[in-house]
Amino acid sequence: MKRKHSLLLLLAIGIMVIALLAGCGGSKEPAAPVDEPAQEAKQEEIKYPTRPIEFVVPYAPGGMSDLVARSFATELPEILGQPVVVVNKDGGGGLVGGQYVAAAKPDGYTISVMSYVGALPEYHRRDVPYKSTDLVPICATSQNIHGIAVRKDAPWQNIEDLVEYVRENPGMKYGTTGTGSSNHLAMELLSSMAEIEMEEVPFDSDAAATSNLLGGHIDLIACNLAPLIGLH
Structure with missing residues (x-):
């Protein structure tokens, strides 16, 4: 039970970090000088989450990934204060769901559970619709046998x-x-x-x-x- 709570807390923190980074902007151009107190105040105003979070499973219901996601989706709302909705987007051995997550806005409201195959697609297949660099890992959730x-x-x-x-x-x-x-x-x-x-x-x-x-x-x-x- 203690390990499960730690995993939930780690996942919640990771999601909030992604939301914070997205809220701070992702421009690659040199940043103009800013007033530090104003910047700190802006970051403090970022509230997350303020709406439901989509938890994408790149496989059909009933599999191991689906069971893991639904287990987390049951407990995470108690920590985050918002619903976590599991959405199954199967197909392509996990690539359909992976592509959906990779293309989503990086604001912390779209997360997923993936095997290493889905998280590192370019190392297993050719002409993949997304790459590992399009994703941000949060934490390990389970070890499958x-x-x-x-x-x-x-x-x-x-x-x-x-x-x-x-x-x-x-x-x-x-x-x-x-x-x-x-x-x-x-x-x-x-x-x-x-x-x-x-x-x-x-x-x-x-x-x-x-x-x-x-x-x-x-x-x-x-x-x-x-x-x-x-x-x-």
Whole structure:
């Protein structure tokens, strides 16, 4: 509980710092001499927040990022004094939501929760619509555990059996939260190291991938483990 409160406080402080910096202006031209007392008075007049804050999740509802955002959105209003509204903008493996946040006015009223893939897009993809320099990091919110999951009736009960099967039956379909996502990169690394061939099927969230796995549309999924806890 103490750690959770500290994270909430750190996030709130980070948001307010962004708002303060935006309020002070972002001009790159040499600043003209100003009256210091007047400048200090102007900064003291900046009040934040005065309206609801938009918390963008670059994935569909039900995934790990969505759970983290909604947890923060429940507690942050007690610290900030304003509502925090979660908005899901999924698509492109997180790039749609990331682009929306990068293009928003840097006034502290648009924040997001992202994986390192979304926060550092130019290091994972070509021709991305925004770069890491368009974003301002506030704090780390969580550490996610990734894994591979199959249906309970699947004939493979460990990674060795799965790899051996794929070697003999190339082309198995696995679900991810989008091409270029951390889950996709992990599976590509596994395929390269084990010298096997599998086909990626991208989805908008862990929840969507899990649903398709249970429905028999794909053979396995690579995802955060949190959405799977209730299915064990």
